[in-house]
Amino acid sequence: MTDLPPLPPAVAPARPVLPWRMSVAPMMDWTDRHCRYFHRLLSSRALLYTEMVTTGALIHGDVPRHLRFNAEEHPVALQLGGSEPADLARSAQLGEQWGYDEINLNCGCPSERVQRGAFGACLMAEPQLVADCVKAMVDVVSVPVTVKHRIGIDKGESYGFVRDFVGTVSEAGCNVFIVHARNAWLKGLSPKENREVPPLRYDLVHQLKREFPQLTLCINGGLTTSEQVATQLQALDGVMIGREAYHNPWWLASWDREFLAATPSPNNLTREHVEAAMCDYMLREKRDHGTPWSAIARHMLGLRNGLPGARRWRQVWSDHTLRDLSPHAVMARAHAASQPFESATEAVHA
Known part of the structure; x- marks a missing residue:
């Protein structure tokens, strides 16, 4: 079983594609560096995200433990959790110094622990604060600063809420938004239930792209097949896959060929x-x-x-x-x- 031929080398894409076209979502307790190394063996092009790392963990904790990653993981993005512009700026600088290709701000996690820290999904209620956080990071790093968020919080269904959030934050220098197409219910649901109970509303994400065509808009939530991904890519710039990528990782082995314009190697991956x-x-x-x-x-x-x-x-x-x-x-x-x-x-x- 161990005398297998080497893995096929990464193949350059036939045409340029956006880094965000296909990505694996940041998932707490799952997408550590070992998981990302595994996913990179399956797809040479998909963008990989870290678990959320809080600014406090970086400023007051063990930086190498939180930021060490394998060179093979590129392209790889660091997701930060926090709400203090100065702390986020310092953490973003650390991320860039350690070699991450992108800094992402978490504005979508609904867990009570995150809410107690006044960040995650509850930040959507304070778009100007998010804009200040983004600007603080954009001012000190040269890599892209992106935001992952929900379409709303609690049971509000107004498109204007998420439209104004994206509009305000984009003015601070964020050009890439990864949108989980569900509301985050801040009370009464567990994080697991928040991934399943609030209804998916893909149409709101499509409407955002029509209203902000100059921005890169990616969608996340409930997508489990290549057919669904292909449909979303007709309207949007990218798709982020979460738990389906973790539970059925062999799916990633088809992404380079199907979505990322990379020609399969003659040595078929097994x-x-x-x-x-x-x-x-x-x-x-x-x-x-x-x-x-x-x-x-x-x-x-x-x-x-x-x-x-x-x-x-x-x-x-x-x-x-x-x-x-x-x-x-x-x-x-x-x-x-x-x-x-x-x-x-x-x-x-x-």
């Missing part, structure tokens, strides 16, 4: 290529940082979703009693465990 490359990465991380392979393997458990034996394969990779084995040995066990299921399925279809 799940086994990616899994073996992740094993190599696990060894490197163990050597350089002492990271156990289990902290990394959790991000790739969806790699074989839909294939025979996928459940047994996941069980092996989730078995912490194997922690003393090398990642390549665990990979061999995982494939051996799934093999009877694969063989049985082949026999049924023979």
Whole structure:
């Protein structure tokens, strides 16, 4: 299982595409640097976002722990959480110094913890403050400063609310808006429910693009198929995918060809290529940082979703009693465990 040919090299796009055309959303506890490395093996072009990092964590905490990333992750954006212009400016400077390609301000998270810090989705009620935050960052960094936000807060359904928010913030120098096409209900719903209960209203995001054609408008929320993505790209500049990218990561392997104008390599990418490359990465991380392979393997458990034996394969990779084995040995066990299921399925279809 380990003598696979190398992963195909990244292929330059045939024509220029916006960096935001396809991206993987920032997701707390999920899109750490190990997850982003995994996603980069699947797509050479998709824009990857960090988990939200608060300004307090950077100004008063362990900067390397929060900002270290792998060179292979580019293009990669740092998402910041905060509401103090000076703190955001300093944090943005740190992000640029560490090599991030973009600084993104979170104006969409509805969690109570974030609300207690007076940032996230509740910032949408203060567009001038967001504009001040954006300007403070734009003034001190040369990379793009972008904003991710909702279409509204609580149960207000006025298009004018999100229109005025985008208009005010754009005047401060933000040219890229990533819009989660649901309201954020600040009371009564958990973060999970806030991703499912408020209705999706894609039409409002399309209306924003018509009203602000000079801005880059990207959409996020509820998109799970290539057909849905293609439809959105007819009206908007980009699509951001969240949990579907995490749970069904093999989908990313089609993005370069379908949406990002990159020609597929003659060496077709396979799940086994990616899994073996992740094993190599696990060894490197163990050597350089002492990271156990289990902290990394959790991000790739969806790699074989839909294939025979996928459940047994996941069980092996989730078995912490194997922690003393090398990642390549665990990979061999995982494939051996799934093999009877694969063989049985082949026999049924023979």
